[in-house]
Amino acid sequence: MKWFSGLLLLISVFLWQLLSWLGILPPYRIPSPLGILKGLSTLLVDGLPPGYLLHRHALESLLRVFYGFGIASALAIPLGIVMGWSKIIRAILTPFVEIVRPVPPLAWIPLAILWFGIGIKSAAFIIFLGAFFPILLNTISGVLMLDVRLIEATKVLGARETDILLKVLAPGALPSLWTGLRIGLGIGWMTVVAAEFTGVKSGYGLGYLIMIARDIQRPDQIVGGMIVIGFIGYFLDSILRRIESRLLEWM
């Protein structure tokens, strides 16, 4: 089946190029596939602005995401386990979570710039906000969904509270937690692009790159940048998926 969808993709790209040549799809409306490839190559070879190469842009954005995502995971996972375990803590913290969660991370940008400036910290903060909640909520639900008897069985064997948290809840919540990580990373990656629109101190970033391409009215480079973003996002998720199938081979 996979080759069939590949074939379909190839045909549509060909048709697209054809329509562009015929002038039905004018290049300023939507760049042709060849135009996008050309734009992509200029990004790789010349860079945008000239001298600022594509791989550096990608690296910067990745760094910001790992920073924000890393902190989000480090905070959300233990907090999620504790909130899943303790009814009291869950009752106290849930209102805070539910008020902050619906606010789109991008709405925090002005505050983030005020607090952290335009360096890596403010972008990481925005990404943190995007990734934190899916990880937290999925971890909590992972704990809540655990069979009570698993906890009872380990209690009977002498497990104390820390044993239960570390040896039962954490591994038990892992399937749900990992889904949360995948969602969080996906949102984090999407957010970084938009977070960079307001400016970055280092002068590098994929979102920043797209903004510049927009400034000089080069839709071919804009789409080229989008394709790179899409690929990297897919690649990141596939890494998580690979790790998941290893970690969850017991399922």
Place this chain on the structure above:
Amino acid sequence: MEPLLRLINIRKTFNSVKDQKVEAVDEISLEVWEGEFLCILGRSGCGKTTLLRMIAGLEPPTGGEIFLENQLIRGTDPNVGLIFQEFVLLPWRTVLGNIEFGLEVMGVDQAQRRRKAMEYIKIIELEGFEHQYPKELSGGMKQRVAIARAIICNPKILLMDEPFAALDAQTRFNMQKFLLSLWEKTGKTIFFVTHNVDEAVFLGQRLILLSSRPGKIISETKVDLDYPRDIHSMEFIRIRKEALQQLENN
């Protein structure tokens, strides 16, 4: 000699959904002697699982006291082992990992843990399966792992909650024989709960019959037959018939 386990006037009342009081267990008093194989026999829903959970320390009794070697039971205790009907192994741990769990929690070092666990793998006859996950095991194998997991911690008494009810007839029979040989080898005190009359008469030295809703002791019978028991013998059939009768009348 003092009994190993003593239940004195144990009562358990639950609040049902409509805030009504449901009496699950009503004034049960009994004694368990060290090294004996005791069977609690009763129909489904007669409160025998609740009784077991109270002894395991998972539920507090509404009234009465439970003493293990003259110590009041207040919560879970590694001295009291528990086997569930649904095995309840940790799915993310291998056979070895599950068996070692109790020792891990006790702080035993890795080398020693591994050695002991390998011993028990031999006892439960699962050599070669050390690194399998529970999902790859049959029901009987899983229950054997659960038993190993429990007795490796050397509990004073082993509670078993209808442990073979989820298994097919052939496996159940094999497991019953396995349990008896294990009991003979280790001399552990076994508190076995079941609704299966044949099983109870086949396994237990003493039978305590429980009535349904609320759970109350109907009678106590001694089964003086030698092991392994012949299910076709006259005595076996007589005891069985009597037990069935008593259960029906209550």
Place this chain on the structure above:
Amino acid sequence: MNLKRAKSLFMASAVLLMILTPLLGNPCAMQKVRLGYLQSDLHQLAAFVALEKGFFQQEGVQITIGGIFKAGPEEMTAFASRELDVGYVGEAPATVAVANKVADVKIVAQVNLEGSAIVVRKESGIRSLQDLAGKTAAVPGYAQVQDFLLRKALLQNTIPSRSVNVIIIKPPEMIPTLQTKQIDAFVAWEPYPAKAITKGIGEVLMYSGEIWPRHPCCVVVVDTQFLGKHPDVVRGLLRAHVKATHFIKGNFEEASKIGTKYTGMDLETVKLAMKSIVYEYVPDEEGLLEYVTFLNKLGTIKVEDPGEFVKRIIDVTHLHRVLKE
């Protein structure tokens, strides 16, 4: 005549009236024009004045606001998708859009000259352009006029442009980032430099007029097809624009009040800003040629003959006709 007949006669005449009335209307009926301009851009004060004082209407031009944009490129995209007929926009984004064949517009009038500045933080110790070496400066957009001005200034003072870390930040974020020392300088259009001063955060290192005297900044552009179809409407527009430009020159107080209304900035800031903006309606071909050459060199656009390109994009025939009147 019975009731039924009367009714049908009434209906028929009503329908007839509805059909005929538009035809009976003024032959020079008002043509709706979709206008776009930039948010909070004091350079485009002429547009605000013309709207506020009704100059467009007086010339028989019916304006609807097609959009208020945060930045020039966005406005040019609106032209590309045929959402605008006329726009007040930076000459730079307009030029880039036409050169890259994204939009098809003509420059029909100038809106202002100069009106930008290099701003540095108050106690930063930066006294001259040389002091910018090794520092971080922000411009509103890549290859925009402000970016060009900075490079030109550095070049004029033989400072290699590589020695300054130039990054792109949108003007509203420039003042907070300057304050928190994230950047050391920024180049922006008024009223942002003025705001930095009135807020006590920054001071002007150099006004754009010092770098490039009388350099072009904002222009009036018209969609080429619209211009072809309604040249008379465009002329009416230009009359209003010229009137508004004169008004600003002769009525500083009132013009500045209109400026506060449309930019949302306080009066003190607006008055200070207006002092460095030259409101002018005659397009400067030389200035545009220099800018197009710069873009060509940068590789941002690829124009074979910059001179020919400039002649093609600027269309002053209509402005000249209006001025002769």
